Amino acid sequence: MATVREREVALADKEELISGSEAIAVACKLADVDVITAYPIRPYDTVMQYVAKLVANGEMDCEYIVAESEHSQFEIVKHASAVGARVFVGSSGVGWMYAFEALTVTPALRIPMVAMVGNRALDDPGAFGVEHNDALAVRDLGWMLVWVDTAQEALDVALLAWRIAEDRRVFLPCAIGCDGAFLTHSQSLVKIPAQEKVNEFLPRYNRGDLTLHPDNPITVAPQANEDWVMEIRKQNDAAMRRAPGVIREAYADLERIFGRRYGNPFFEEYETDDAEVVLFGMGTMSMPVKVAIRKMRKEGKKVGFVRLRWFRPFPTELIQATLSRFQAVGVVDRDYSFGSPYFSGVLANEVRTALYGAERRPPVVGFISGLGGREVTVPNVRGMTDMLFRAASGERLTDTYWIGLRE
């Protein structure tokens, strides 16, 4: 029998100085992942290096396979997951795109693959900095997509991702968007939950009737014609529709077991209670935005920020209810969608679509900023906010505005 003191020690969180990538590697260890495949590309490669180190040091026991390309990398974990292994994989930028065929086949097979996408600008030009277009490329395919802001959130969301993806009601792959550099390469103090707590939070992956095994003879992925495809797509749609409920349950358990509160799982609201205008975005841009908001609030400007976490499933009703409270919404895209409505970014048009069904529709101003890893600065945020106040007082700002661009 463990003494009370021993139990306390076992349940105590440890604080460590680690990067977002290391945090995800630590989550892999805590989740006791069975199969991990790797293929180097910056910034994702930092995760594979940390995992390799954990394995080499004997701290972690898993099949660690370095594939010969990203395509095989994602195919291998797909198959491993089909036989019942918990898997982890990841990539960045054009590496993720090289795996694209494997990415498209995964959701239909209902494979709960967890992938880290170290967000990186798509070539060309070859650049390491963050853009979200890599991960966003799978937005229509049945992948769940979540963006994180801090190393702590990266660790927590990785654990949440297995819990949600491996839930029999969902069984969909989940990609975690991690901004290159700002998250992957900065070390900050992170609370590492005790193994016992993780065990309580994260049950073993049980593929049940879908397990590919000689004791459970099944065929996976036969060719199908027009008699079948639509129904298969509808099954995926139904799984995605069930995901929000499972996400809520998982966050509630995370709070109960780890004692860390994220509130609404789908997005974070910052200084929105009395805000007249809000900015809306994903990932690590929240830091300069929050700093700018604190400064502007001191000057009496009622500005808030909504940071979207879960892009898929998109929290439509919640977004409607929240964003209709404001006089104007500025969506900051760290991505682009050339030729799209208003020539705006992906996020801005998602928000416009969601708001179209709302009774009160505030003007949405589209911004593009921070491409290729450029900083979104405090003055940038001030500039965007000034435009939002103009939109709130009736000026029509329907173009998409590139902020921080060298003219």
Add this chain to the structure above:
Amino acid sequence: MDRSYAVEIVYRGIFQKTLAKHISRGLVLAAAKEGKTGISFGRYGDSPERNGIPAKNFAIIAPDEETLEESMSQYEPKRVDVTVSVDDTLCKGVESWAWYGLQPINRLLNPGGKLVVTSMLGFDDLFKMIHTKDVPYELAIVRGIPSFSGLWVYKDDHTDVRILGTIARLVPEMLSLKAVEAAILEEWKDELKMLSARKAYERVESVVVPPGEGNAETPYEFTLPGWKEMPEGVTIQSIQMGGAIVDPETGTLGGYRPAVNPYFKKFSTRTMRPVVDFDTCIKCTLCWLQCPDSCFDVTPDGLYDARMESCCGCGVCEAVCPVDNCVVMVNEAEFTDNASQWEMWKADKAGYKAWVAEKIQHRPERSHGFRLRGLYQEQIKAMAAVGITKSGEEKVGGEDTTEASAGGS
């Protein structure tokens, strides 16, 4: 502490990457011991896997999370309280992989900021390299050769903790020695390392540098073009052809000097440079053929002159030259400009011969590619024996050697 503090660690790519990380981590861990918070990161635009490339790590220390966010809202700090340079040749300025011209080593320092350099040189030698600044700052020397600690088989030489101890002394409001010691014991579990930090704290050598002291050269700079001025299709116009050069002796026009990129020169990657003896050169062309950066100008008299603005100091020319002592790599700190050696030789052949003899006498001292891998105490002894160190001779043979070698056994 009522504000945040920023520290940059400037290092040589790949060789000192782990060392730089240890220093910035150590700073944050020590701050955490005093209830502060912090973040440690590398400048992402750098490509620190390239040999010798100047790269940076940063540590931001703040009293609380909110103040930390405030300082972090700029990814690379525009101002720092402390600059650490773990290789004295970096004092000539750094040109990162991300282009911005040549950045003086002290450019980001706040007024009254601290510049900490690991070096065997004296203050006066460092001032020949370090650019002037229009506000005063403090320069501290941590005695030692450029450390490779943490790289592959290189042993720990305590450079990391000696720098932590030095910073604790210079900026006590950011970090106390107690906190540094506690963090060292926790992170490295090594009492000797803790003692090295303490000794470094006790022995800080520093001077306040008045405005205007240092190298008066204006570093090259340029502004980036706007999107409408840039060629479309991710295209770069190639550099124009070069041309023949005039022989200063005979006035004949001949040879070939290629034109070079005015925006990215690369010489700040260099920790050693080739010294060419034109009297013994047999004009075999090997250096010219093999130089990976096409640095060699072909002179009208058929010789090969390494253009110092472009040379990254890789040492290939020395390796391929078939003549003994005809191309010799020499520590970059021995030089104060990028002048043409061939022009020097043309102007005064006897003087040049003496100059070459003087420069290469300590061969093969190198600031990367040590002969005595991992054995710093041996290296320092060897260097002291041939009189390489221009100052602090007694320190080299005495206390500091013990300190530097404490972890090397």
